[in-house]
Amino acid sequence: MIDFLQNLHPVIQAFLATSFTWSLTALGAATVFMAKDVSKKVLDGMLGFAGGVMVAASYWSLLAPAIEMSTGKDIPVWFPAVAGFLMGGIFLRGIDELLPHLHIGFPVEEAEGVKTTLQRSTLLTLAITLHNIPEGLAVGVAFGAVTAGFPAATLTAAIALTIGIGIQNFPEGLAVSMPLRRDGMSRLKSFWYGQLSAIVEPVAGVIGAAAVILAQPVLPYALSFAAGAMIFVVVEEIIPESQRGGNTDLATMGAMMGFAVMMVLDVAFG
Secondary structure, eight states, X not given: OHHHHHTSOHHHHHHHHHHHHHHHHHHHHGGGGTOSOOOHHHHHHHHHHHHHHHHHIIIIIIIHHHHHHTTTSSSOTTHHHHHHHHHHHHHHHHHHHHSOBOOTTOOGGGOBSSOOOOOXXXXXXXXXHHHHHHHHHHHHHHHHHGGGTOTTOOHHXXXXXXXXXXXXXXXXXXXXXXXXXXXXXXXXXXXXXXXXXXXXXXXXXXXXXXXXXXXXXXXXXXHHHXXXXXXXXXXXXXXXXXXXXXXHHHHHHHXXXXXXXXXXXXXXXX
16 A cells, blocks of 8 residues: 555645545444444543544654654744644634534534534534544645655654544544434434535645645644644543543543554554
């Protein structure tokens, strides 16, 4: 697979990689055809796992390479990582304020963003879509970074990040489709909304890859930006949702397992 990808343009690589991560979201959403519901314990554990993967990916695949790439520059080595990280969080905070969305397990009255009359299904889909944006950006930037020639930015590292993001996308698709099915929506519609939440990833991936190829000096900032956006999502959304059902220990252990899996992927293949 690596030999095949090496012969492709980084933007095409990013598109294929984020199409893979989208497909695992769709696969998670497709479980609605096999089961009517999933226990809250299982869902909370899977959400915790997803959060752990995202935290680990934020450091091992994004922040650490950004710091390494900043060594030997005329500015403090920590500056690009800190600046990009904070900008990523601020960017997601702005979208969070504007985009109408509803977190999993919350009543529709607690929808966030601008006031709207959108249906619960659409609000749930928009919530997952919100944190698929930084995931797509992270994968795209990782593939675009390979062209810069930095030792920390390798094709295998980008593939490891893709696999990690893909793994944690499975429960995200499940987390949308199952609540919709529980609310009485048809299996087909529940699946449709579940997979639709990740369709933004290929778009964000292509944008991320193209941006760093066109402007390589912004690469450390772009990597850190994606990390900050992902950490914002984890702290603001995924961890609170995984803890809301009272399965705190299970969700916490899920987060630790997710962190460990992503760390192994990045260290072993990066």
